[in-house]
Amino acid sequence: MELPLILVTGKNGQVGTELQQLSEKFAQHFRFVFCDKEALDISNETEVLQLFQQYKPAFCINCAAYTAVDKAETNQQQAYAVNADAVSYLAKACSKYNAVLVSFSTDYVFDGTATQPYLPDSLTNPINYYGYTKYMGEKLALANCAKAIIIRTSWVYSSYGNNFVKTMIRLMKEKNEIGVVSDQYGSPTYAADLALAVMTIITTLSTQSLQSVPYGIYHYANQGIISWYQFALAIQQNMQLQCKVNAITTAQFPTAAKRPAYSGLNTEKITQVFGIRPPEWQNSLQACLQILKK
Template identity: 55%
Template structure:
């Protein structure tokens, strides 16, 4: 019987990309994709009933509260989804010997670094969203030693709301735009992250078992302004895009100034292939521009 993989957040960017990838792995795995209708992460007490119904061998936790600024005020909801529910999922996975992969964020770091953050570096989140993700990581490991945390950054996709699609829309509507130029990181095409996750699951199934913290993003280090310029260039638009400092664009939640992630271990342990951010952006934008 083929191993069963449960994936939460089926309507989010990463969950959707995994659903597009799943047919390529149908020979080796069964998949069930769920969203809040099937598994309500805002109600952690409901999670054991879900596990009573399904007995997966792998659980990929993509579902999350990601409204970073709203998290500052919607604290209980954010905590239940990003922290409490992850802890319960980990506990339920441990009870049936299910391997857990949970997705986390660069926002667990304070952004004061000057070199790529290592997976086991000290967590010091700047905002409540990052705090809940950090707690979720801790709860996952406390409740299930067979846990892999994959932190990522600046995620975008052809599906859902994201920076790339917002920039495309605004650049068509306006003659000029201001974009923050002093926050540095690496974009992640959700399709590439989905592929990396399936590489990890395939390696685990082969007996190549590693657990702990890992990082994944596309290769390359840029600012949000650099990212916007690349989007403009790929789309062939004429909007003037100017760089501004973070101080000129205040938000309820603080953002890390530097959130580049060190990806060495995910390559070494699982053979995950890295892709340059420019290559992936073009691939995504080619799909977006042909669908418009």
């Protein structure tokens, strides 16, 4: 019998790259097809359907996204096409070929007025356009595919691509001192941990006959809620860089898109349903920095 096929979009992003790294470990159980923008334009419904017809995947992991939060405010059409329309095309294709869709969303679907970590069913109220497009992507995925799993995550970083950790290291090496926002709180997420969580979910769905398959929305982030300033300080200390890190306020660092002041994610549901326990943020940061030090 042929192994079930996993179709991965956005293969060059942080999570897509980590999934490529993991694919060898899971090669005995799954076949993988990794697509970049050239192989598949997910905002083209015809292309999506053609690819599904060709491969007939059992699972689709959508790692493609428009992630430029500030640019999304002015580049709304493109952000919506990738984060919302494209997700509906993938969801419809998954529905047609009876595949499971796994797609990612963000802590930015929340307004940040909470005082304790948001639950998957907490009230959404995005305060920037990027958050709105991801919120619409969630809605469209769930409306068009009965077998959809949405994983909301936050502050994703890895040893690949552009992210806060790599930007901080670069700035700390270039400058004598930097200012980092200390009044926005959330949870960092190491993309390698997130990729493993996704493969754990897919393995569970394909091997265990669950009583009721728990499709819907989940939260995944590393454990612990910190400010960007605390995150930067941990990077500086771990890398033993001499740069002075100063705490600044959001008001001192204006951006085109508003950011939630608090966006901690409660991850209990993913632990209860799939037995996935996200590592502490400090341990995951250390693992990533070990790779970057090489």
